[in-house]
Each structure stands twice: as C-alpha cells, then as structure tokens.
Amino acid sequence: MEKKLVIALVGLPASGKSTVASKLKQCLEGEGLRVAIFNNGNVRREICRDFDSSCPYFYAPDNPEGVSLRNKIARINLQRAADFLTNGGAVAILDATNVSERRRQVIKDFFPEVPVFFVECINPDPELVAASISRKIRLPEFSHLTPDQATQSFRERIRHYANIHEPLAHEKNFVVLDTLHNTIGREQVQALLPYYPIVRDLLVSDWVRNLYLVRHGETAYNLDMRIGGDSDLTVHGLVQAQALAWHFADIPLPYVFVSAKKRTLQMTESLCHGRPDCRVVALPEFDEINAGVCENMTYDQIARDLPEIHAARTRDKYAYVYPGGEGYITLKDRVERGVKKALFLSGNAEHIMIIGHQAVNRMILSHFLFRRTEDVPYIHIPQDRYFHITSTQSRKVFELVKFNG
Numbered sequence: 433m434e435k436k437l438v439i440a441l442v443g444l445p446a447s448g449k450s451t452v453a454s455k456l457k458q459c460l461e462g463e464g465l466r467v468a469i470f471n472n473g474n475v476r477r478e479i480c481r482d483f484d485s486s487c488p489y490f491y492a493p494d495n496p497e498g499v500s501l502r503n504k505i506a507r508i509n510l511q512r513a514a515d516f517l518t519n520g521g522a523v524a525i526l527d528a529t530n531v532s533e534r535r536r537q538v539i540k541d542f543f544p545e546v547p548v549f550f551v552e553c554i555n556p557d558p559e560l561v562a563a564s565i566s567r568k569i570r571l572p573e574f575s576h577l578t579p580d581q582a583t584q585s586f587r588e589r590i591r592h593y594a595n596i597h598e599p600l601a602h603e604k605n606f607v608v609l610d611t612l613h614n615t616i617g618r619e620q621v622q623a624l625l626p627y628y629p630i631v632r633d634l635l636v637s638d639w640v641r642n643l644y645l646v647r648h649g650e651t652a653y654n655l656d657m658r659i660g661g662d663s664d665l666t667v668h669g670l671v672q673a674q675a676l677a678w679h680f681a682d683i684p685l686p687y688v689f690v691s692a693k694k695r696t697l698q699m700t701e702s703l704c705h706g707r708p709d710c711r712v713v714a715l716p717e718f719d720e721i722n723a724g725v726c727e728n729m730t731y732d733q734i735a736r737d738l739p740e741i742h743a744a745r746t747r748d749k750y751a752y753v754y755p756g757g758e759g760y761i762t763l764k765d766r767v768e769r770g771v772k773k774a775l776f777l778s779g780n781a782e783h784i785m786i787i788g789h790q791a792v793n794r795m796i797l798s799h800f801l802f803r804r805t806e807d808v809p810y811i812h813i814p815q816d817r818y819f820h821i822t823s824t825q826s827r828k829v830f831e832l833v834k835f836n837g
C-alpha cells in the first residue's frame with residue numbers, strides 16, 4: 433500500500449513556507465504521488481469575508497476571539513487534509529505558521545496513524561523579509577491600506593507569531609531549513625519516515641523551472657572594449673532589446689531581475705512594455721565586476737599603462753582582484769547571494785529572467801553548471817543569445833538560445 437505522510441510547515445509569516453510547499457508538491461507529484469497543499473491563509477480568506485482578518489490584532493495571542501477563529505481554521509484544514517489522505521492522497525502539506533508546541537501537538541493528535549514531518553522555515557535575512565513583505569502586501573486583503581500601513585500591519589503580525597514561537601524539539605521528525613541558503617540547521621528524523629530522502633534532497637537543492645539568463649545588449653563601452661562604468665545601450669543594443677522582447681512576447685515573465693546598472697534596466701523597457709505581469713527587480717548583487725582602478729579603461733589602455741595588472745590578471749584571471757575592486761574569486765559570494773535572493777523572491781514562479789553582465793553571468797552559470805574555477809572567467813557570454821536553465825531534481829537542462837535574427 434502507498435505510504436502516507438503529512439508535512440507540516442512551521443515558521444513566521446514571510447519566511448518562505450509557501451514557496452517550499454509549492455516546490456514539495458511539484459517534486460512529489462513528479463514521483464507520481466497525489467499531493468495537496470492546505471493553506472490556512474486561504475481558509476481564513478474564505479471564511480472571514482465579513483470582517484477584517486488582516487488587522488494585526490486578529491493574530492494577537494491575547495485576543496480570545498482571534499485565537500478561537502484561527503484554531504477553527506486550522507481544524508478545517510486538518511479535516512480536509514485527513515479526508516484527502518483517506519481518499520487516495522499520499523502527501524498532505526499543511527502550509528501554516530504552526531509556531532507553538534500546542535498547535536503542533538494538535539496536528540500530531542489529529543493524525544495518529546500517519547507520520548508528521550515538521551519543516552521549519554527560517555528566513556535569516558532582514559532585507560529579504562522586507563522584500564517578501566512588500567510582495568505580501570499586494571494581496572487584496574491589504575488594498576484598503578497604504579503601503580506603509582500595510583507593511584506596519586504585517587510586521588506586527590510577525591511579532592505576534594514571534595512571541596509564541598517555540599523551537600522544534602519534541603517532535604519525532606523535523607528539519608529546520610534556512611530558506612535563503614537552502615541549508616538545514618537542526619534535524620531529527622526517524623528511520624522509517626516515508627519520502628524522506630527525496631524531500632530532504634529537495635529542501636537543500638536550488639529549484640529552478642525556467643531561468644532565462646540574458647546579458648545586456650551592446651553598449652558604447654562594449655564598442656570601445658572599455659570596462660565597467662554605467663554606459664547606455666547603443667542603437668544596436670536597443671535593437672537587441674527589442675528582439676528579446678519579441679522573443680519573449682508569449683512567455684509569462686512575472687519576475688525580471690536586473691542589476692543596478694542602466695544597461696540592464698534598459699533591456700527591460702521593450703521587454704516589459706505593456707505587460708503588467710512583468711515585475712522588474714533591481715538587485716545590486718548582479719552588478720558587473722568592479723574593476724577598481726581599471727574602471728572605465730579599455731583593455732588596451734590597461735595593457736599599455738598598467739602592464740603589471742594586465743600580466744597578473746592574465747596569469748590567474750579567476751584569483752586576480754583588481755586594486756580597489758573585485759575579482760571573480762570575490763564576486764562569487766555576492767552573485768550567489770543574488771541568485772538565492774532572486775529564487776526566494778520569485779517564489780517558485782514558472783519563468784524568471786535575470787539580465788546581467790559578462791562576469792556576473794559567468795558566475796551565475798557556474799553556480800548551476802560545474803566548471804573548473806580557472807575556466808569560469810572565459811565562459812562565452814554572447815549578447816544575442818540567452819541561457820535557458822532548468823534545474824530541478826529530475827531535470828537539468830542548459831540550452832543556449834538565439835533571440836536576435
């Protein structure tokens with residue numbers, strides 16, 4: 433008989449739980465299992481139509497009405513999950529905060545025959561919490577508030593949950609997951625927990641369904657072989673941007689990540705024109721390598737005027753760090769952080785795009801595809817093609833696709 437499992441997420445609001453739930457569902461469905469997510473927020477919005485459940489007081493532990501209503505919502509979902517498992521479902525995912533031991537005990541008591549695996553999500557990065565809140569406050573339940581009021585309200589909600597949060601300890605099966613870095617801190621798992629190997633593997637893997645990795649089009653600096661700076665696209669670069677827009681006209685692009693440099697943002701002008709589905713997010717983590725004292729110089733000038741720099745970089749391009757700037761070796765951490773941030777913020781969206789730069793895109797590629805470090809600074813990053821990357825547990829695909837001509 434097919435084994436049954438309840439996965440109960442644990443974590444403060446905006447800690448990445450729903451993204452983890454959605455990845456788990458896709459991954460386990462890929463194994464042929466019937467999986468469903470039971471989200472308490474959705475039930476709340478379903479049954480609390482007549483009053484404002486977005487107000488922070490609703491979440492206060494000392495608000496008896498709020499507590500009783502939230503318990504009722506949890507029970508509704510537990511019952512739905514139990515019905516699902518009885519009627520042929522294999523894995524029920526409970527997507528809710530579940531931060532108190534008492535609530536977790538209710539879950540365990542509700543499923544005496546089915547193992548419960550608690551997955552606690554921790555988002556350690558204040559900047560990401562802020563970005564995640566700014567996404568949450570676009571939900572219709574905040575539409576009557578200004579963005580500032582909605583942010584404040586959401587932060588207060590988080591504080592209420594933080595006040596009753598009790599770390600996982602007495603549960604038989606649990607992992608504590610850092611959802612930014614996909615790393616597991618503490619864990620305790622009994623040998624016979626069904627689907628554990630695949631679930632654990634998924635939790636620590638990057639999961640990207642369709643990442644389109646694009647380099648900005650031609651700039652004035654590219655024509656001169658001049659490095660760094662913040663130059664504009666040339667006319668030819670704008671034509672490339674238009675070609676990219678045509679190529680992606682029928683592909684949904686909910687998230688397009690760019691750097692803080694003009695040339696990457698300019699690529700999105702035609703791409704996102706008239707497309708309200710397209711959200712452009714600038715991440716300085718994707719800024720081009722900082723060439724320090726060589727910024728704004730041409731390669732010829734560097735070779736002529738700063739021959740020792742030219743020679744040292746030629747000797748070991750990966751390890752060489754420009755005086756006052758960066759090297760590939762130091763770029764790695766910043767770019768990896770950008771990738772994690774983009775994956776976190778895009779919340780398992782089916783399609784995402786990153787428009788980056790030559791050195792940055794080399795680092796992004798090598799994040800997904802193993803290359804010896806000495807080869808990374810030489811990966812060919814054309815301006816008329818993009819890399820289509822899929823990286824899930826069951827599918828690893830890399831394709832270089834031409835979009836211009």
Ligand code: F6P
Pocket residue numbers: 654657658659660661720721723789790791809
């Ligand atoms: O030439 C364009 C550019 O993006 C520069 O701004 C940057 O310094 C360079 O590419 C990185 O490539 P490489 O490491 O091969 O010099």
